[in-house]
Amino acid sequence: MEHILSAQQFDKASLLETLDQASKMDKILAKGGSDIARGKILGALFYEPSTRTRLSFETAMLRLGGNVISETDVHFSSITKGEVLPDTIRMVSGYADIIAMRSKNKGDAALAAEYSSVPVLNAGDGAGEHPTQGLLDLYTIYKEFPNKFDKEPLNVTFVGDLKYGRTVHSLCTLLRNFEGFKLNFIAPDALQLPEKYRESQDSFGEDLSSSVLQEADIIYDTRIQSERFESQAEYEKYKGVYVFDAGKVNQMKSSAILMHPLPRVNEITQEVDTLPQAAYFRQARNGVPVRMALIAQCLGLV
Ligand code: NCD
Numbered sequence: 199m200e201h202i203l204s205a206q207q208f209d210k211a212s213l214l215e216t217l218d219q220a221s222k223m224d225k226i227l228a229k230g231g232s233d234i235a236r237g238k239i240l241g242a243l244f245y246e247p248s249t250r251t252r253l254s255f256e257t258a259m260l261r262l263g264g265n266v267i268s269e270t271d272v273h274f275s276s277i278t279k280g281e282v283l284p285d286t287i288r289m290v291s292g293y294a295d296i297i298a299m300r301s302k303n304k305g306d307a308a309l310a311a312e313y314s315s316v317p318v319l320n321a322g323d324g325a326g327e328h329p330t331q332g333l334l335d336l337y338t339i340y341k342e343f344p345n346k347f348d349k350e351p352l353n354v355t356f357v358g359d360l361k362y363g364r365t366v367h368s369l370c371t372l373l374r375n376f377e378g379f380k381l382n383f384i385a386p387d388a389l390q391l392p393e394k395y396r397e398s399q400d401s402f403g404e405d406l407s408s409s410v411l412q413e414a415d416i417i418y419d420t421r422i423q424s425e426r427f428e429s430q431a432e433y434e435k436y437k438g439v440y441v442f443d444a445g446k447v448n449q450m451k452s453s454a455i456l457m458h459p460l461p462r463v464n465e466i467t468q469e470v471d472t473l474p475q476a477a478y479f480r481q482a483r484n485g486v487p488v489r490m491a492l493i494a495q496c497l498g499l500v
Contacts, residue, residue: 199316199317200317200495200496201307201311201314201317201318201319201320201496202317202318202319202320202329202330202492202496203307203308203311203318203320203327203329204308204320204327204329204368204371205327205329205332205333205367205368205369205371205372206371207329208329208372208375209375210375210376213333213336213372213375213376216333216337216488216491216492216495217336217337217340219491219494219495219500220333220337220484220487220488220490220491221341221487222491223486223487223488223490223491223494224487226261226487226490227261227486227487227490231260231261231262231263232261232262232263233262233263234262234263234494234499234500235259235262235263235264235493235494235497235499236263236264237264238259238262238264238265238295238296238497239264239265239266239267239293239294239295239296240255240256240259240264240265240266240267240294240295240296240297240298240493241266241267241268241269241290241291241293241294241296241297241298241316242255242256242266242267242268242269242270242297242298242299242321243268243269243286243290243297243298243299243300243301244268244269244270244299244300244321245269245272245275245277245299245300245301245302246300246301246302246322246425248270248300248321248322249461250460250482250485251298251300251321251322251328251330251331251485252268252270252298252300252321254482254485254486254489255298255319255321255330255485255489255493256268257486257489258485258486258487258489258490258492258493259493261486261490262490262493262494262499264295264493267293267294283301283306283309283310283313284309284310284312284313287310287313287314287318288313288314288315290314291313291314291315291316292315294316295316295497296316296317296318296319296493296496296497297310297314297316297317297318297319298318298319298321298330299318299319299320299321300321300322300323301322301323301324302324302425303323303324304323304324304325304326305323305324305326306323306324307319307320307321307323307326307327308320308323317496317497319492319493319496322364323364324364324426325361325362325363325364325423325426326364326367327364327367327368327371328364328365328367328368328459329368329372330485330488330489330492331364331365331368331369331459331485332365332367332368332369332371332372333368333372333488333492334481334484334485334488334489335365335368335369335372335418335457335459335481336369336372336373337484337487337488338457338477338480338481338484339352339354339416339457341484342416342455342477342480343415346378346415347376348376348377348378349378350378351378351379351380352378352379352380352415352416353380353382353413353414353415353416354370354373354379354380354381354382354414354415354416354418355381355382355383355384355410355413355414355416355417355418356369356370356381356382356383356384356385356391356418356420357384357385357406357417357418357419357420357440358384358385358389358419358420358421358422358439358440358465359385359389359420359421359422359423359436360383360385360389360390360391360420361385361388361389361390361391361392362389362423362426363420363421363423365420365459366391366395366418366420367391367392367395369418370391370395371395374397380399380401381397381399381400381401382400382401382402382403382410382413382414383400383401383402383403384402384403384404384405384406384410384440385402385404386404386436386439387404388436389422389436390402406440406446408449411446411449411450412449412450412451414450414451414454415451415453415454415455416454416455416457417442417450417454417455417456417457418457418458419440419442419456419457419458419462419465419466420458420459420465421458421459421461421462421463421465422436422437422439422463422465424437424463437464438464438465440465441464441465441466441467442456442465442466442467442470443467443469443470444467444469444470444473447470447473447475447476448473450475452474452475454475455475455476455477456470456473456475456476456477456478457477457478457481458478458481459481460478460481460482462478466478
């Protein structure tokens with residue numbers, strides 16, 4: 199049985215296959231969907247806030263012709279009565295054919311997989327990973343740079359909270375399967391990329407300088423993850439540390455793109471939305487075909 203727990207489980211061949219399947223799902227979506235998952239049920243367990251991830255998982259299952267059951271508020275869950283995660287998962291895997299789960303503790307998805315009789319897809323485990331987001335981010339780069347992806351060098355610059363930003367952990371791990379990506383990480387020292395995700399050829403900095411903006415082909419901006427800080431005062435130190443406004447984005451190459459997993463708080467001003475570099479809403483849309491491909495793969499339908 200295939201679970202999707204971490205970006206580390208993918209190699210280049212499996213990534214290329216997933217990208218290809220996502221492209222096929224994009225074509226199926228253009229025709230209104232399919233019914234290959236008819237009779238199948240997705241259990242969506244979201245114990246942390248989510249808009250895009252849950253809705254795109256649910257949309258993906260519905261567009262494949264399947265159904266969805268969801269638990270979206272931990273206050274209404276038996277977890278609040280003291281039920282432990284293994285018990286919840288034993289139950290839900292008796293109701294659903296596949297589970298997408300988000301929770302606040304690193305390692306929860308892997309724990310769930312141990313007790314599940316159906317595939318578990320990690321939809322974000324605390325400050326750990328968010329592999330399905332990493333895959334939709336990779337698919338976005340693949341779609342936006344069709345002639346350069348895995349052929350010509352591309353500078354990917356990550357900006358913001360790289361310590362707690364789980365999407366960063368997953369995407370940088372996925373990019374390492376391909377040649378030609380030069381990874382650059384811009385963050386305050388205290389929020390830099392954890393050691394376990396680093397490699398010797400990476401570059402690191404703290405300043406979002408003009409040269410950083412000009413050299414990037416892809417900037418992957420992130421929100422300072424307020425919910426992971428020990429105190430509000432600690433968060434306040436970093437809030438607003440990098441802000442992409444039109445002045446900054448206009449310094450980027452016209453062929454470059456600005457990505458963000460969303461939600462943005464104040465780190466990209468709304469005036470940027472109409473600039474050609476703004477790719478984050480296209481990126482969010484890619485969540486549906488990618489999650490269709492992953493659900494179909496895990497259910498053995500493709
Ligand atoms: C991200 C997450 O939940 O990690 N959002 C998302 O899934 N698109 C990023 C974030 O919350 O900052």
